[in-house]
Structure formats: structure tokens, C-alpha cells
Amino acid sequence: xTHTSIRFGIIGCADIARKVSRAILLAPxxxxxxxxxxxxxxxxxxxxxxxxxPEAKIYGSYESLLDDPDIDAVYMPLPTTLHLKWAVxxxxxxKHLLTEKPVALNVAEFDEIVRACEENGVQIMDGTMWxxxxxxxxxxxxxxxxxxxxxxxxxxxxxxxxxxxDFLKNDIRVKPDLDALGALGDAGxxxxxxxxxxxxxxxxxxxxxxxxAWEDGKKATFHCSFLTSLTMSITAIGTHGTLHLTDFVxxxxxxxxxxxxxxxxxxNELVTGWKPLPSEHTVTVDLPQEVxxxxxxxxxxxxxxxxxxxxxxxxxxxxxxxxxxxxxxxxSIEKGFEPVEIxx
Amino acid sequence: xTHTSIRFGIIGCADIARKVSRAILLAPxxxxxxxxxxxxxxxxxxxxxxxxxPEAKIYGSYESLLDDPDIDAVYMPLPTTLHLKWAVxxxxxxKHLLTEKPVALNVAEFDEIVRACEENGVQIMDGTMWxxxxxxxxxxxxxxxxxxxxxxxxxxxxxxxxxxxDFLKNDIRVKPDLDALGALGDAGxxxxxxxxxxxxxxxxxxxxxxxxAWEDGKKATFHCSFLTSLTMSITAIGTHGTLHLTDFVxxxxxxxxxxxxxxxxxxNELVTGWKPLPSEHTVTVDLPQEVxxxxxxxxxxxxxxxxxxxxxxxxxxxxxxxxxxxxxxxxSIEKGFEPVEIxx
Numbered sequence: 001x002t003h004t005s006i007r008f009g010i011i012g013c014a015d016i017a018r019k020v021s022r023a024i025l026l027a028p029x030x031x032x033x034x035x036x037x038x039x040x041x042x043x044x045x046x047x048x049x050x051x052x053x054p055e056a057k058i059y060g061s062y063e064s065l066l067d068d069p070d071i072d073a074v075y076m077p078l079p080t081t082l083h084l085k086w087a088v089x090x091x092x093x094x095k096h097l098l099t100e101k102p103v104a105l106n107v108a109e110f111d112e113i114v115r116a117c118e119e120n121g122v123q124i125m126d127g128t129m130w131x132x133x134x135x136x137x138x139x140x141x142x143x144x145x146x147x148x149x150x151x152x153x154x155x156x157x158x159x160x161x162x163x164x165x166d167f168l169k170n171d172i173r174v175k176p177d178l179d180a181l182g183a184l185g186d187a188g189x190x191x192x193x194x195x196x197x198x199x200x201x202x203x204x205x206x207x208x209x210x211x212x213a214w215e216d217g218k219k220a221t222f223h224c225s226f227l228t229s230l231t232m233s234i235t236a237i238g239t240h241g242t243l244h245l246t247d248f249v250x251x252x253x254x255x256x257x258x259x260x261x262x263x264x265x266x267x268n269e270l271v272t273g274w275k276p277l278p279s280e281h282t283v284t285v286d287l288p289q290e291v292x293x294x295x296x297x298x299x300x301x302x303x304x305x306x307x308x309x310x311x312x313x314x315x316x317x318x319x320x321x322x323x324x325x326x327x328x329x330x331x332s333i334e335k336g337f338e339p340v341e342i343x344x
Numbered sequence: 345x346t347h348t349s350i351r352f353g354i355i356g357c358a359d360i361a362r363k364v365s366r367a368i369l370l371a372p373x374x375x376x377x378x379x380x381x382x383x384x385x386x387x388x389x390x391x392x393x394x395x396x397x398p399e400a401k402i403y404g405s406y407e408s409l410l411d412d413p414d415i416d417a418v419y420m421p422l423p424t425t426l427h428l429k430w431a432v433x434x435x436x437x438x439k440h441l442l443t444e445k446p447v448a449l450n451v452a453e454f455d456e457i458v459r460a461c462e463e464n465g466v467q468i469m470d471g472t473m474w475x476x477x478x479x480x481x482x483x484x485x486x487x488x489x490x491x492x493x494x495x496x497x498x499x500x501x502x503x504x505x506x507x508x509x510d511f512l513k514n515d516i517r518v519k520p521d522l523d524a525l526g527a528l529g530d531a532g533x534x535x536x537x538x539x540x541x542x543x544x545x546x547x548x549x550x551x552x553x554x555x556x557a558w559e560d561g562k563k564a565t566f567h568c569s570f571l572t573s574l575t576m577s578i579t580a581i582g583t584h585g586t587l588h589l590t591d592f593v594x595x596x597x598x599x600x601x602x603x604x605x606x607x608x609x610x611x612n613e614l615v616t617g618w619k620p621l622p623s624e625h626t627v628t629v630d631l632p633q634e635v636x637x638x639x640x641x642x643x644x645x646x647x648x649x650x651x652x653x654x655x656x657x658x659x660x661x662x663x664x665x666x667x668x669x670x671x672x673x674x675x676s677i678e679k680g681f682e683p684v685e686i687x688x
Contacts, residue, residue: 020638026631027639029643107667107668135602157592159592160569174570194578195566198587203686213548214548229583229584230618233502242574289477293472298417319468322536325548329551333553341550
């Protein structure tokens with residue numbers, strides 16, 4: 001296998017390179033052949049702690065690895081700001097390029113990189129791993145099923161993770177001179193890709209960034225239609241936890257209803273997985289939700305009739321706020337999709 | 345129980361009134377006492393087919409039901425355009441009001457209705473059933489858990505359903521003179537309510553309606569952050585089917601990964617439930633997704649090295665489109681959240 005297998009060199013010892021080293025070791029047609037760091041010592045440590053074969057080469061500079069004639073392809077987990085320089089050099093050295101995302105700081109840089117690859121006849125691919133999961137292909141079959149899925153109308157995608165103070169201080173993804181695109185270039189790359197994936201890579205005509213809708217920067221979106229498949233989902237994301245459910249308006253069943261809660265979850269850097277896994281919670285129901293509603297209303301009326309209470313303002317207040325936002329959405333549509341201030 | 349129980353009259357025989365009739369029958373503190381329709385015959389039919397007790401009264405006009413001194417509360421499933429007139433009259437007749445949503449065509453009308461209820465000391469509540477499900481309270485406990493959920497940052501909510509040609513031609517919800525707010529007033533009411541619910545009813549400062557991003561009216565949103573709980577969800581909605589998954593970037597486990605597909609689902613009008621239920625699909629994995637990625641890349645490189653193939657443009661083309669959209673999002677932020685055209 002080694003004979004026909006593609007020999008990889010890695011430039012840079014980022015955390016993500018550990019996962020990709022393992023992937024190169026496990027791939028049937030790839031060989032882990034070399035690693036380079038600006039420090040020879042760091043490169044040697046990386047090779048040792050990531051299961052590199054004994055014959056793998058250790059380099060103290062990226063250039064020396066690129067000059068090695070026994071390397072076919074380079075995996076580049078460098079900060080985005082360095083991509084243009086190194087990607088072009090990798091191509092000029094006739095090495096194929098597997099690069100971390102975002103590929104570049106902008107499309108102009110991207111096009112320079114791809115031009116260099118084309119001119120030198122080398123392959124380029126970005127490292128968006130989930131695109132290659134067998135599940136992704138199965139899901140695509142469903143989205144392409146005209147009978148079962150029909151025509152795509154809406155996509156919502158979220159990718160967020162909570163980082164520790166050390167990340168927010170030191171990670172390259174928050175350094176404007178290293179990964180200048182920050183969360184947009186990192187987590188946002190996945191969101192954009194997932195939308196394009198679902199839309200068969202048809203580019204949207206217009207793109208609009210969304211401002212925080214609340215003073216504290218909170219954001220929310222909703223989608224409603226009479227023209228698309230029955231869907232009733234809420235994803236609510238907090239600093240530490242996430243709530244998911246997919247049947248909020250009318251539960252799947254009358255006797256019980258479930259939701260998923262995830263709290264302080266993290267993902268593994270090396271082996272695919274989450275820790276802890278989200279927990280599923282099932283609530284058993286004595287009475288259907290509409291009966292709970294009638295019971296609640298009748299109780300409030302009983303309080304008025306029997307106890308001389310005043311009408312309770314909780315529910316009308318909630319209704320009114322709903323109506324206020326609804327009015328504002330309508331006004332925004334009528335004003336050509338301009339932001340509308342909520343005046344209470 | 346009947347003695348202290350709240351006696352309900354229903355004005356109008358809409359489909360949703362069947363579900364609420366059943367709820368009134370099942371509620372421990374409510375009695376189904378009367379139904380009115382503009383046609384006495386229709387009212388009698390409705391009472392008969394919805395299990396009304398033999399002593400329930402049948403009225404051929406809404407007014408006559410409102411004049412009945414043995415009715416405490418009225419459930420109003422009328423078209424929204426008629427709400428103001430009838431809600432005010434119901435309040436003036438000292439009947440408590442359970443009304444279908446949207447409560448009114450706009451906040452000005454809403455306030456007139458609530459003023460009438462206040463002046464007459466009657467309770468008003470809108471019929472948003474899921475608010476009263478025990479699950480909703482359990483989920484709220486999670487959202488309010490500062491340790492596990494933290495501070496709310498983002499909500500996405502979808503409520504859509506696919507309707508048949510008959511609905512699109514004849515249902516009151518597509519008639520501007522009956523339910524003038526259409527899908528926004530019906531399905532949108534739930535989306536807005538779910539966002540306010542998650543945000544503890546704190547009103548947003550600004551609201552912006554979103555235009556279709558693609559020529560065919562498709563829309564998509566994504567959210568990315570380094571400051572919120574680990575979340576990786578895609579909801580893709582087609583005319584007939586819906587795809588949900590909550591671990592698209594990094595699956596929960598390395599050995600298998602799942603998603604949920606729903607096709608041509610409907611919900612019951614009477615008993616809570618979906619038909620058919622969404623199906624869960626689990627894909628078993630031979631190699632982790634990053635190994636599949638390396639294998640795919642190495643295969644493309646092998647094609648070039650061994651077979652003299654040209655570099656494959658599939659992946660760079662997908663990368664470039666991702667970068668193009670990313671550039672446009674960044675440009676939109678820099679332009680103060682204006683729409684930005686994608687120029688390819």
C-alpha cells in the first residue's frame with residue numbers, strides 16, 4: 001500500500017493537526033511522512049506524540065519540508081493570514097494542498113491560491129470534514145428526493161461553541177493578525193457550507209448580516225409558511241446550554257413529549273465525539289395541552305367569579321407582545337425589509 | 345364539579361373548535377354548554393358530532409349565545425377580521441374570552457379588545473396551546489438555569505406546514521378579508537411567541553423581515569459564535585420534507601451518526617399527534633469523517649500522479665462559493681447590515 005499511497009507532510013503543529021495526523025494514519029491510501037514546525041524540537045515532539053512512523057521526517061522549517069521530493073501533499077493548518085503565502089509556495093513546489101478553512105481572507109486571495117494550484121497541476125481541497133461523512137451523503141439523498149423532500153425552501157444552521165478565557169485571549173482565531181475572520185471564518189464557514197450544501201451549491205443572490213435584535217445583542221429568527229413541509233422546531237442557544245425540540249406547536253404524541261438539553265458540552269479534539277452527550281427529556285402528559293389551556297383559563301375565570309379577583313394580566317400581556325412583534329414584522333415587509341423599531 | 349365549573353359557549357364551527365370542544369369536555373373545571381353558528385343546522389350538527397352533552401344549547405346566531413345568562417365564557421374561533429367586533433361585544437356581555445390567535449389584525453385593535461375586557465372585568469386569553477403543555481414548563485426551567493443554560497443568546501424557530509390546493513383556495517387563512525395576516529398571523533404567531541417565551545418576554549428593540557436570498561425565494565440563516573454553548577444544527581425544509589440534525593460538524597459519536605427525516609407529515613386536528621412520525625436514520629461509520637476526507641483527497645492526488653488526470657475542480661469550486669458568501673456576510677456587516685449582492 002505504501003508504494004502507491006500519498007505521502008503527506010504537515011506544516012504547523014496546531015491542535016487540529018493532531019486529528020488530521022490520526023486521519024492520515026488511518027486512511028488506506030495515505031502515509032504520514034513528515035512534519036515541520038518553525039521549531040525542530042516542537043516538530044519532533046509532535047511526531048512523537050501523534051504516532052508518526054519512525055521513518056517520518058522532522059523539519060525545523062516549512063520551506064525544508066516543501067523541498068523534500070518524497071512528499072506528495074501538504075496539510076496546512078496555519079493561521080488564515082499566512083495561507084496565501086504558503087499555499088502559493090506549496091503549489092509552486094508541486095505539492096498537492098489540503099488546507100484548513102477558511103481557505104483565504106477573501107475571494108481575491110482565494111483565487112490567487114487556486115490559480116497557483118492550477119498552474120502547477122496540483123489538487124487543492126479544504127478541510128471541512130463533515131462533507132465527507134457517509135451520513136452527509138445519505139442526508140443529501142433525502143434532500144434530492146423530489147417525492148419525499150420536494151423543493152428546498154429554507155435552511156437554518158447553527159454552529160457555535162463556548163470557549164474558555166484562554167481561547168478568547170490566546171487562540172489564533174481571535175487574533176486579527178492571524179485569523180482575521182474570527183468566528184465567521186471558523187464556525188461561520190460551516191454554517192455557510194451547510195446552506196450551500198443543502199442548496200446544491202446554488203449561490204444566493206443577496207446576503208444580509210443580522211444585527212442583534214435586543215439591546216444585549218441577542219438574536220432570533222423565525223420562519224413561517226403554508227407552503228413547506230410540516231416543521232415545528234426551536235433551537236435556543238445560551239452561553240452554556242442548548243435546547244432543541246422539533247414538535248413544539250403540536251407534540252408528536254399526546255401521551256408524552258420530549259426535548260433535548262445540552263449543557264457545558266465540548267467536543268473531542270482527536271476522536272470524533274461530544275462530552276457530555278445531550279440528554280433527552282420526556283415529559284409524560286396527564287391531559288393534552290389544549291385541556292391544560294382550558295383548565296388554566298377556567299381557573300382564572302373561577303378566581304374572578306368565585307373570589308372576586310381581577311382579570312389576570314399575565315396572558316394578555318404575553319399576547320400583546322406577540323402582536324407587537326407581529327406588527328413590526330409586517331411593517332418591515334411593507335417598508336421593503338428595513339429594520340423596524342418596536343415601540344411599546 | 346359542574347356546579348363550580350366554567351360554562352363555555354363556542355361561536356363558530358371552525359375545525360379548530362372541534363379540538364377545543366374536546367378540551368373543554370376533558371377539562372376538570374369546564375363545561376361545554378352551548379354552540380352558535382350563523383346556521384342553526386350547522387350548530388346542531390357540530391354539537392352532535394363533537395360529543396356535546398344533551399343539555400347543551402344550540403344557537404343560530406352568535407348574539408343569542410352571548411345573551412344567554414348561563415354562559416360564563418366564550419371560545420371564539422372566528423376569522424381575525426371579525427375579532428374586534430365580536431370580542432368587544434363578548435366583553436360587553438360580561439363573558440370571559442378565550443380567543444384564537446392572532447388576537448387582532450394589529451396592536452391598535454388588540455388594545456381596543458383588551459380595554460373592553462378590562463372595563464367589563466372579564467378574562468381574556470389567546471389559544472396558543474403549546475404554552476400550556478407541561479413540557480413547556482420543564483423546558484423553561486432549563487432555559488432559566490444559569491449554571492446549565494446560562495444567558496440566552498440565540499433562538500431559531502420554524503413553524504411551517506404544507507397545505508393542499510383546497511386550503512390555498514378556500515381556507516380563511518389565505519383570504520385577505522378574513523385572516524388578513526395569512527401565514528404570519530397563523531404559523532408566524534407561534535414563531536414569535538416561542539422567541540418571546542425563550543427571551544422571558546423581553547421585547548426585541550428592532551425587528552427585520554428577511555427577503556428571499558435566492559431568486560426563487562429560498563431563504564437561509566446561519567448563526568456562528570465562540571461565545572455560546574456547543575451547537576451544530578441544521579434544519580432544512582422542503583415543500584414535502586424536513587431534515588433535522590444537531591451534530592453536523594462533529595457527530596456525537598465516531599462509530600455512527602444519525603439524522604431525522606420527515607416526509608409528507610401532517611398533524612391531527614383532534615387528538616395531538618403527527619402522521620407519519622419523522623424517521624430517525626443512523627449511519628454506521630467504517631472510518632471517521634476526517635479519514636474519509638484524507639482518503640478522498642489522496643484518491644484525487646493518486647488520479648493525478650498515477651493516471652495523469654487534471655486536478656479535480658469539485659472541491660475548490662465548493663470552497664470558493666463558501667468564501668464568496670463569507671465575503672458577502674463580512675461586507676454586509678461592514679456596510680451596517682445592508683443586503684449585499686453576490687457577484688460571482
